[in-house]
Amino acid sequence: MSDLAIKTVNLTKRYSGLWSKHPVEAVKNLNLEVYRGEIFGFLGPNGAGKTTTIKILLGIIYPTEGEAYVLGQPAGDPKNHYKISYLPENPYFYDYMTGREILTFYAKLFGITEPERSKRVDELLDRVGLSRAADQPLRTYSKGMLQRIGLAQCLINDPELLILDEPTAGLDPIAHIDIRDLILELRNQGKTLFISSHQLSDVERVCDRVAILNKGMLVRLGKIEELLAGGYVEIIADKVTNNVLEPIRQLGGKASLHDGRLIVEQPDDGSVDRVIDIVRAAGGHIVSVKPYRRTLEDLFVETIQGGKSV
Amino acid sequence: MNATLAIAGATFGEAVRKRILIVILLIALLIILISPAFGPFAGGRGARTLIISFGFGVIQLAGTFIAIIMCTGLIPTEIERRTIYTILSKPVQRYQFVLGKFFGAVGTLGFMYLMMGIVFLIATRLALGEFDGRIIPGLLMFFFQSSLLAAVVIFFSTFVSPLVNYFLSGGVFLLGNLLSSFLETIQRNPEVTPITRIPVQLLTIILPNFANFNVQNPIINPEQVITDPVAYTVQTIAYAIVYIVMLLVLSMLIFNQREM
Ligand SMILES: Nc1ncnc2c1ncn2[C@@H]1O[C@H](COP(=O)(O)OP(=O)(O)OP(=O)(O)O)[C@@H](O)[C@H]1O
Numbered sequence: 003m004s005d006l007a008i009k010t011v012n013l014t015k016r017y018s019g020l021w022s023k024h025p026v027e028a029v030k031n032l033n034l035e036v037y038r039g040e041i042f043g044f045l046g047p048n049g050a051g052k053t054t055t056i057k058i059l060l061g062i063i064y065p066t067e068g069e070a071y072v073l074g075q076p077a078g079d080p081k082n083h084y085k086i087s088y089l090p091e092n093p094y095f096y097d098y099m100t101g102r103e104i105l106t107f108y109a110k111l112f113g114i115t116e117p118e119r120s121k122r123v124d125e126l127l128d129r130v131g132l133s134r135a136a137d138q139p140l141r142t143y144s145k146g147m148l149q150r151i152g153l154a155q156c157l158i159n160d161p162e163l164l165i166l167d168e169p170t171a172g173l174d175p176i177a178h179i180d181i182r183d184l185i186l187e188l189r190n191q192g193k194t195l196f197i198s199s200h201q202l203s204d205v206e207r208v209c210d211r212v213a214i215l216n217k218g219m220l221v222r223l224g225k226i227e228e229l230l231a232g233g234y235v236e237i238i239a240d241k242v243t244n245n246v247l248e249p250i251r252q253l254g255g256k257a258s259l260h261d262g263r264l265i266v267e268q269p270d271d272g273s274v275d276r277v278i279d280i281v282r283a284a285g286g287h288i289v290s291v292k293p294y295r296r297t298l299e300d301l302f303v304e305t306i307q308g309g310k311s312v
Numbered sequence: 313m314n315a316t317l318a319i320a321g322a323t324f325g326e327a328v329r330k331r332i333l334i335v336i337l338l339i340a341l342l343i344i345l346i347s348p349a350f351g352p353f354a355g356g357r358g359a360r361t362l363i364i365s366f367g368f369g370v371i372q373l374a375g376t377f378i379a380i381i382m383c384t385g386l387i388p389t390e391i392e393r394r395t396i397y398t399i400l401s402k403p404v405q406r407y408q409f410v411l412g413k414f415f416g417a418v419g420t421l422g423f424m425y426l427m428m429g430i431v432f433l434i435a436t437r438l439a440l441g442e443f444d445g446r447i448i449p450g451l452l453m454f455f456f457q458s459s460l461l462a463a464v465v466i467f468f469s470t471f472v473s474p475l476v477n478y479f480l481s482g483g484v485f486l487l488g489n490l491l492s493s494f495l496e497t498i499q500r501n502p503e504v505t506p507i508t509r510i511p512v513q514l515l516t517i518i519l520p521n522f523a524n525f526n527v528q529n530p531i532i533n534p535e536q537v538i539t540d541p542v543a544y545t546v547q548t549i550a551y552a553i554v555y556i557v558m559l560l561v562l563s564m565l566i567f568n569q570r571e572m
């Protein structure tokens with residue numbers, strides 16, 4: 003139990019509005035385990051139930067069925083909240099407060115007192131690059147600045163587990179990189195990050211494992227490398243003769259030859275070297291060797307559209 | 313306690329910088345300042361009564377508007393903007409959130425009453441040449457009236473939308489001001505049957521009695537004779553506190569179950 007940062011057991015959430023006859027089943031029978039110290043990507047199309055799951059983990063809403071545990075305690079236990087933090091999607095804060103005031107406010111919620119409080123607030127403002135705007139009211143902040151304040155408030159208690167709902171939504175490319183770096187830095191400090199996101203290239207770059215949710219159900223779960231296995235390497239060579247085709251095909255690749263130009267799509271499983279050896283032994287001339295990785299986007303589209311047709 | 317105070321502080325800081333509330337306060341201050349000018353229309357001793365009564369009227373009206381406008385949005389806005397999620401995911405209990413919001417609202421009302429009270433005292437001192445003894449107890453009573461109203465609004469805001477809340481709490485405030493004298497009238501009338509009387513009696517007991525707080529206003533309460541004003545004031549304030557505690561407990565119970 004203690005090596006798990008998050009665990010859900012048959013978690014189900016039905017929203018039954020007072021006026022709507024049909025309850026929405028936002029999360030269905032979700033079983034999830036997030037290990038301590040990993041960056042976990044929580045993916046899924048709009049309305050898949052990501053935010054709903056996160057709200058249950060925080061005790062903001064209650065599960066209809068099943069259980070959820072955070073750092074080994076039942077979800078929503080306020081004592082546990084000393085060790086976690088949360089960035090909501092599109093956060094807004096108090097209009098008239100300044101960046102410094104809002105961080106001071108959040109520090110007070112943790113009972114952090116002076117002089118520690120001012121020190122930590124200054125450090126965080128610096129860390130998210132808002133030192134210069136620290137004394138401006140939040141209503142004058144841009145979306146990216148608000149997102150940075152949101153991240154700063156996540157770090158105020160030096161949490162063990164960070165739950166981030168779309169941390170890079172609506173940010174410019176530079177801000178993306180900044181936040182990606184920050185996330186990796188946090189992982190290196192041994193923190194656990196649970197990140198919901200639609201920015202698949204960001205997720206692919208930083209996450210250790212991902213889960214894909216569709217219509218409230220878990221449809222994919224695993225390590226990124228494993229989920230994205232099945233890439234291939236494209237080998238192009240010139241001055242190749244017909245007799246190499248057969249041995250190359252026996253190695254499991256797709257090979258074609260036109261006017262001495264060979265194009266091979268070879269599975270990325272260590273046989274690439276042997277293909278190259280065969281080509282060169284036969285006097286062929288290698289033009290290019292280019293790996294084609296499957297991307298998370300490929301996997302995502304496949305998973306969701308595959309799921310639809312079932 | 314820390315968290316409650318921090319939330320109260322943040323609520324106060326936001327509320328006193330909210331434009332609509334500042335506008336209401338400034339208009340009230342302006343009217344209070346120029347109100348002694350109406351005194352001479354009544355002439356003689358009537359002038360004093362008119363000035364005091366008018367000032368109290370303005371203060372009560374401003375307090376009522378401020379309480380309702382400020383408190384309807386206090387909790388719903390937090391949910392709509394998702395700020396509340398960042399708060400409840402920290403070591404903050406839901407009851408602390410509700411308490412913090414209420415104390416922040418009361419702090420704001422206190423600040424507004426202080427401003428209006430100071431201007432009222434100065435304006436009447438200038439016009440009458442002396443301080444009127446009714447002003448400070450009267451301000452205290454109206455402050456508690458507004459605080460009770462704030463608790464009513466916050467209570468409703470835990471389960472109805474702001475728009476519905478305006479009507480509900482406005483209605484409760486009106487009824488709470490009128491019901492007790494209405495009940496007295498029908499109790500004096502032998503023709504009223506119990507079928508009419510009992511529901512009115514019940515409503516009078518259940519709804520907060522806002523009329524008790526109006527006693528210092530010499531025009532609203534001309535014939536009422538209070539033998540011991542200190543005891544009456546203490547009693548009425550104690551009533552407000554008990555009623556507020558009840559409303560807050562109910563609000564916390566509802567808010568605890570609430571999904572956001
Ligand atoms: N308070 C609510 N009442 C009723 N239905 C809701 C409520 N909140 C969410 N839902 C529904 O639950 C489903 C899941 O919503 P959720 O917000 O968890 O999705 P999401 O995965 O976070 O989507 P997105 O990527 O758009 O943020 C949706 O169908 C949504 O309409």
Ligand SMILES: [Mg+2]
Pocket residue numbers: 052053054091167
């Ligand atoms: Mg969402």
